[in-house]
Amino acid sequence: MINLSQSLSTRHSGSKSMEYSYYPGCSLHSTGLEYGLSTRAVFEALDIGLVELEGWNCCGASSAHSFSHTLALALPARNLALAQETRLDVVTPCAACFNRMKSADYSLRNDAKTRSELESIVGFQYSGEIAVRPLLAVLYEDYGVDAIAARVRQPLTGLKVVPYYGCLLLRPPEVTQFDDPDHPKVMGELLQALGAEVKPWSNATDCCGAGLSLSRSDVVQNLVSRLAERAREAGADALVTACPLCQVNLEMRQTKDPKMPAFYITELLGLALGLPQASQWWPKHLIDPRPLVTAVGFAVE
Amino acid sequence: MLTDLMSETNGLAGENIQLCYHCRKCTAGCPVVEAMDYGPDQLLRMVALNQQEVVLSSRDIWLCAGCYTCATRCPNDIDIAAVMDALRQIALREGYTAGERDALLFHRLFIGVVQRLGRSHEAFTLGLFKVFSKTPLMNDVGAGVGLFLRGKVPVFPHRSGAASDVRAIFQECLTHDQPEPKPVDQAFRE
Numbered sequence: 001m002i003n004l005s006q007s008l009s010t011r012h013s014g015s016k017s018m019e020y021s022y023y024p025g026c027s028l029h030s031t032g033l034e035y036g037l038s039t040r041a042v043f044e045a046l047d048i049g050l051v052e053l054e055g056w057n058c059c060g061a062s063s064a065h066s067f068s069h070t071l072a073l074a075l076p077a078r079n080l081a082l083a084q085e086t087r088l089d090v091v092t093p094c095a096a097c098f099n100r101m102k103s104a105d106y107s108l109r110n111d112a113k114t115r116s117e118l119e120s121i122v123g124f125q126y127s128g129e130i131a132v133r134p135l136l137a138v139l140y141e142d143y144g145v146d147a148i149a150a151r152v153r154q155p156l157t158g159l160k161v162v163p164y165y166g167c168l169l170l171r172p173p174e175v176t177q178f179d180d181p182d183h184p185k186v187m188g189e190l191l192q193a194l195g196a197e198v199k200p201w202s203n204a205t206d207c208c209g210a211g212l213s214l215s216r217s218d219v220v221q222n223l224v225s226r227l228a229e230r231a232r233e234a235g236a237d238a239l240v241t242a243c244p245l246c247q248v249n250l251e252m253r254q255t256k257d258p259k260m261p262a263f264y265i266t267e268l269l270g271l272a273l274g275l276p277q278a279s280q281w282w283p284k285h286l287i288d289p290r291p292l293v294t295a296v297g298f299a300v301e
Numbered sequence: 302m303l304t305d306l307m308s309e310t311n312g313l314a315g316e317n318i319q320l321c322y323h324c325r326k327c328t329a330g331c332p333v334v335e336a337m338d339y340g341p342d343q344l345l346r347m348v349a350l351n352q353q354e355v356v357l358s359s360r361d362i363w364l365c366a367g368c369y370t371c372a373t374r375c376p377n378d379i380d381i382a383a384v385m386d387a388l389r390q391i392a393l394r395e396g397y398t399a400g401e402r403d404a405l406l407f408h409r410l411f412i413g414v415v416q417r418l419g420r421s422h423e424a425f426t427l428g429l430f431k432v433f434s435k436t437p438l439m440n441d442v443g444a445g446v447g448l449f450l451r452g453k454v455p456v457f458p459h460r461s462g463a464a465s466d467v468r469a470i471f472q473e474c475l476t477h478d479q480p481e482p483k484p485v486d487q488a489f490r491e
Contacts, residue, residue: 026420026421026422026423029455029459030423030453030454030455031423031448031453031454033451033452033453054462055461055462055463055466056461056463057415057419057420057461057463057466057467058415058419058420058421058467060412060415062367063407063408063411063412063415064412064415065367065386066386066389066390066393066405066408067389067390067393067408067412068390068474068475068478069313069386069387069390070474070477070478071470071471071474071478072386074470074473074474075415075467075470078463078466078467078470117477120473121470121473121474121477122470166368167366167367167368167369167370168368168369171368171369171370171372171373172369172372172373172380172382173373181373205370206332207332207333207366207368207370209332209333209366210366210367210368211366211367211407211408212333212364212366212404214403214407214427214430214434214436214441215401215403215404215406215407215434215436216336216364216401216403216404217436217440217441218336219333219335219336219364222335223332223333252444252447252448283451284451284452284453285451286444286447286448286451
């Protein structure tokens with residue numbers, strides 16, 4: 001678990017350059033298109049370098065582990081091997097990709113037998129010198145909340161939101177090593193730094209139904225509709241996520257009107273940083289967030 | 302037929318389900334328990350009682366969304382999500398029909414596309430799922446069109462250069478997971 005008080009201090013000096021290897025994962029080229037676009041734009045605006053892994057593969061989430069434990073670790077281990085060659089910590093925006101890659105890293109680090117098996121299957125030697133980081137950790141722990149607050153051009157005053165973490169960023173905690181699995185704070189503090197009104201609620205770490213979306217859409221409809229309902233009861237007008245599967249489930253499977261949009265955290269960062277590209281992200285949503293964005297005083301094209 | 306489902310499950314999952322004392326925290330917090338027939342704690346008990354048929358043909362093992370809520374809350378540190386993964390793997394290996402046919406179909410299509418292309422490809426997976434699943438053909442057509450119009454389901458797959466490496470990894474893992482060949486006389490007695 002991270003030390004939150006320590007993380008609150010601003011560690012971004014502004015002079016030292018920050019650079020990471022970058023694993024976008026499949027969703028950021030498809031259903032999570034605006035997550036990929038906004039991540040690129042925000043990291044560029046904050047002068048955080050991203051070196052995309054060349055020839056990366058799908059990590060197998062959320063299906064490989066139904067067939068083979070070895071396959072579920074070997075697929076992300078290959079990406080980890082690519083990242084290791086860059087000698088840069090690897091940042092992953094997708095919660096599921098992060099979870100799979102961190103699980104592979106955890107096994108490689110702690111289990112000698114699995115390490116030698118994976119090394120032989122993937123054909124590399126694990127050095128353990130780089131860390132697997134979720135996007136939120138890079139923003140919160142490395143760049144720092146204060147440094148982000150200092151870059152805000154137009155605060156998100158009047159935007160009422162609830163942070164929604166879902167499952168795979170936080171659980172299982174001994175693997176993810178990120179924030180508090182029961183009472184996570186990172187996203188709420190980031191959103192506050194952007195000037196948004198963060199509403200407390202009890203469902204931040206509930207499951208959206210994940211990979212059941214196609215085969216049992218009824219189950220997922222119940223789960224996300226309940227989430228939207230609870231968010232509205234908490235006084236929020238939107239949910240904020242850092243997971244492409246959560247986001248698409250939230251926007252595709254809500255059944256009750258009025259439907260509540262789900263923003264990616266990077267989209268709201270881009271908006272508060274005054275990035276002109278933000279207007280290109282909103283039309284990608286299945287639930288149009290533009291009425292809400294204009295209602296809190298932002299122009300949309 | 303397995304000799305003992307519990308030791309098989311424990312071995313594959315790297316867990317020890319005898320530690321369960323049925324506090325039912327897992328079942329109480331399970332987000333999909335409403336759709337299940339038994340729920341996680343009953344399933345653990347049935348595994349301990351070697352009720353292979355019921356467990357391995359149950360829909361519950363395919364409904365687990367892998368959210369790790371149970372694993373995080375279990376006072377005995379049983380990673381129940383890993384147990385569910387192990388039960389799915391055993392069910393497939395032993396030739397059981399999946400209790401949630403379409404859930405398995407989705408996983409098969411998803412992983413089949415990854416095996417061939419090195420990356421997942423929504424348009425292929427969604428299209429094939431529509432053709433082979435038992436969900437009504439018109440379900441989700443609106444959502445699919447919505448995604449397509451927003452440029453979110455590219456029709457042509459991206460060539461990543463990873464495909465041949467990934468195929469090799471699949472092959473290696475398949476070989477790795479094969480159980481040791483049994484001595485002839487033992488196989489004969491079974």
